[in-house]
Amino acid sequence: MRPDNHIIIMWGSKGGAGTSVTAAAAALHETKQVLVVDLDGDTAPILGIERSRNRLGSNDWLADRNVEPARLTELIDDVDDTTRVLPAGMARDIRYADPHRVEQLAGWISEQPGIVIVDAGTGPPPQALIDIADRNIMVTRADYLALTNPEITAARPDEIVLVNEPGRAITKRDIELTMKAPVNTVIDLDPVVARSVDAGMFLGNRGLQRATSDLINPNITPDRLREPEIDYGMRWTSNTTDGSFRISYNPGTHQLTATNNVTHSTQTLGRYDDIASVDRALEGWADKHNDGGGLDWLEEQVGVDAPDFDGPSDLAGVPTAHAAPSPPPPTRELGISLA
Template structure:
């Protein structure tokens, strides 16, 4: 199963949500891959920056599709991280679609952290689950509503002082809210200390548990 996570605006929490989903998936569903298009996942998981080639390098190469697993590195028990790499592959490149089709058909649980902006169309179109990660921010929702990518679900990261509610978010992007996460200092501390992979905060595990089943 292929799940692509992205945000319309930076700072929404896409990497933390993606990492948490991948960790929960590895714990409950078995072997899981986390594919990092944005480059922040290793730091969030408390890992050194990978020296190997990454997914962008692979997309720009002519390597067989089946070789994608070979560039992964173990990030936690049952979790393989395929890092961003040193290149930047154009989102319209046809190899993204090839990759998406293979990942969507794979028995392995795959989570993609697509960062902010519009994910590669060929990759996101193949995904069974397209999750928009957003705060209840008018500017972020305005951008998401104008995007050509339609989410299958929305993960709302709540923060104090926002007037918009979950139902407002769902109405704005015309997709159901599938998870709500309250802003929790424990999450930031876990990321800053590099402990997300070894000590997933309860706020994340509870909020995202149903998505990882």
């Protein structure tokens, strides 16, 4: 029986989302044997495999119906001791390839040992690849045009990797609600990574290791995925309390909290079994979190007195009408499972 993370399909919500860099970084962080299948044309060059008109790859194989799937093995290049890559060769959009050949490719991928990371390019991949995937992952930025594309919103990835850019108005919670999938990995955009790709120095770059450090932990399997923290906004204010606050819910600890944006002190507003319970308690929050008395409204909704957010945590024992939560799941760092 294959391991839970045997086949990981990655695809981008839009060109330039960061799929190829994410796939390459995940492969390099992995300590076990991993094969990267490049169907888009960029992952292999990022991993140091030089582009050449004479270098054949997966897309060339897809275009030649007379070549058996077993011959794909001959096209694989070694990157390092644990990483191999099947280049794309002639770049083509996998979604327009011969469906029968895509099914054959999917069958070949399923037979490969170790972990297989497939860079499927932009847009939802063919169903044959989705069918074999243990993890179907969309890579995106908080891009309004990408996330309002009907083809993208109709897709059903298992999870999302968010490449986080400063200054974006769309939040992680917005993306989760739109895509109906959790954002299980957030990678902060780091210009060091872009510069290393441009200079052909992606391999071994220390800036890359720092920027993508949250990708690593190969021992985590999908049944232990950490649910993402849910953000209810940064700008909650009160008529009786100075400052502004961030409200968030952590599904792991089941706590709804308010964090002072200046002092970073955190106060517990209650414990809830799940996000649905919080959504019910905070129904209408989107119209309140920018109001001057938004925090006062929230405190009334959850049934607590206005706390002293600048002082010690005086809400830790506040009872709620909700049932006691089950013990939180094991904590972990994000890993090759990209969750």
